[in-house]
Amino acid sequence: MNKRLAGAHLTIDLGALQANYRLLADKAAPAECAASVKADAYGLGIEAVGPALYAAGCRRFFVALPDEGITLRRLLPDVIIHILAGPLPEAEEIYLEHRLVPVLNSLADINRWAGFAAAKGKTLAALLHIDTGMTRLGLPEAEIQALAADPAPLKHLRIHFVMSHLAAADQPEHPMSAEQRNRLLALRRLLPPPLDSAPLSLANSAGVFLGPDYHFDMVRPGIALYGGNPQPGHPNPMREVVRLKGRILQVADVDSEIPVGYGATYRTGKPARIATVSVGYADGYLRALGNRAECAAGSVRVPVIGRVSMDMITVDVSKAPADACKPGDFVDLIGGAIPLDEVASHAGTISYEILTSLGRRFHRDYVTAAG
Numbered sequence: 001m002n003k004r005l006a007g008a009h010l011t012i013d014l015g016a017l018q019a020n021y022r023l024l025a026d027k028a029a030p031a032e033c034a035a036s037v038k039a040d041a042y043g044l045g046i047e048a049v050g051p052a053l054y055a056a057g058c059r060r061f062f063v064a065l066p067d068e069g070i071t072l073r074r075l076l077p078d079v080i081i082h083i084l085a086g087p088l089p090e091a092e093e094i095y096l097e098h099r100l101v102p103v104l105n106s107l108a109d110i111n112r113w114a115g116f117a118a119a120k121g122k123t124l125a126a127l128l129h130i131d132t133g134m135t136r137l138g139l140p141e142a143e144i145q146a147l148a149a150d151p152a153p154l155k156h157l158r159i160h161f162v163m164s165h166l167a168a169a170d171q172p173e174h175p176m177s178a179e180q181r182n183r184l185l186a187l188r189r190l191l192p193p194p195l196d197s198a199p200l201s202l203a204n205s206a207g208v209f210l211g212p213d214y215h216f217d218m219v220r221p222g223i224a225l226y227g228g229n230p231q232p233g234h235p236n237p238m239r240e241v242v243r244l245k246g247r248i249l250q251v252a253d254v255d256s257e258i259p260v261g262y263g264a265t266y267r268t269g270k271p272a273r274i275a276t277v278s279v280g281y282a283d284g285y286l287r288a289l290g291n292r293a294e295c296a297a298g299s300v301r302v303p304v305i306g307r308v309s310m311d312m313i314t315v316d317v318s319k320a321p322a323d324a325c326k327p328g329d330f331v332d333l334i335g336g337a338i339p340l341d342e343v344a345s346h347a348g349t350i351s352y353e354i355l356t357s358l359g360r361r362f363h364r365d366y367v368t369a370a371g
């Protein structure tokens with residue numbers, strides 16, 4: 001999208017992304033640091049994010065679905081790519097062609113992938129996912145026992161890691177993380193050899209910050225790479241990657257108490273100066289942000305007033321310097337004085353949803369700031 005024609009400018013700082021990768025990798029060392037780049041790298045664009053992480057040293061990537069893996073393979077010919085959804089039926093040949101390594105989430109996955117390996121006369125790589133309390137994907141204990149009773153399929157497989165996923169790592173006080181860690185170790189002991197001593201992976205971003213007990217042999221952060229706070233409510237150790245600025249289309253000086261926006265949910269004070277900014281819920285600026293969020297004109301924080309429209313918001317810029325709030329000027333919507341996690345909390349959601357909702361009609365700039 002042409003910069004002069006766009007209502008909003010999204011800047012993605014690949015230098016900050018790389019610094020975040022290095023911070024996580026240093027923290028997790030000697031464990032390997034993989035990267036979660038599902039959903040188009042959390043909405044930031046896999047085409048830019050994948051190669052930038054590779055340049056920072058990342059050699060193992062997680063995506064949700066095989067199509068995402070195929071896209072990443074085109075960008076990075078010599079990395080390991082894991083498909084979290086598992087080996088989808090009738091897609092096995094495609095996994096092989098693009099060297100996509102599935103996460104086996106059930107006994108059915110194990111049998112399918114091992115059966116395919118046997119038919120090919122090959123030993124195929126995979127991760128084995130066991131459920132320790134998320135109840136989403138992964139082998140439950142009964143399936144682990146069934147596998148121990150009949151380990152034959154495993155002879156066709158090369159299991160890189162046994163993994164599990166933390167449900168509440170973003171709340172460091174939550175007892176569940178320690179329970180899941182213990183359960184992972186206990187369930188691994190039930191696996192048939194040599195898997196009973198297989199390398200382990202448990203930590204997402206928040207798990208990396210739970211400390212070395214949670215790192216095991218490989219960590220797989222996502223949100224922290226992109227600047228989201230891995231432990232909301234605590235100081236954010238990550239560098240800001242995403243900056244969203246919206247264009248002021250019009251400024252109105254009002255001298256009486258008048259309603260603003262759909263439903264007339266806000267009435268101005270008097271006098272007031274109201275700026276209309278060219279971003280709306282169609283751009284992922286969630287409707288829940290109306291009458292709640294703030295944005296920034298220069299360094300001055302100003303409230304979003306009234307409802308969020310499809311293509312616009314209204315902002316009370318009375319307190320901002322008039323020369324920073326003319327039509328054609330830009331206000332910060334995400335980043336700078338307005339942290340990503342604050343926007344998420346004002347919308348009643350998490351940074352992940354803000355990022356993966358970012359719209360398609362922004363002008364996007366990928367920059368590599370010094371340092």
Ligand SMILES: *Cc1c(COP(=O)(O)O)cnc(C)c1O
Nearest residue numbers: 036165204205206220221222223
């Ligand atoms: C998405 C995902 C991750 C990354 O999680 P973050 O919270 O973004 O760090 C790691 N592991 C699994 C299984 C995931 O689905």
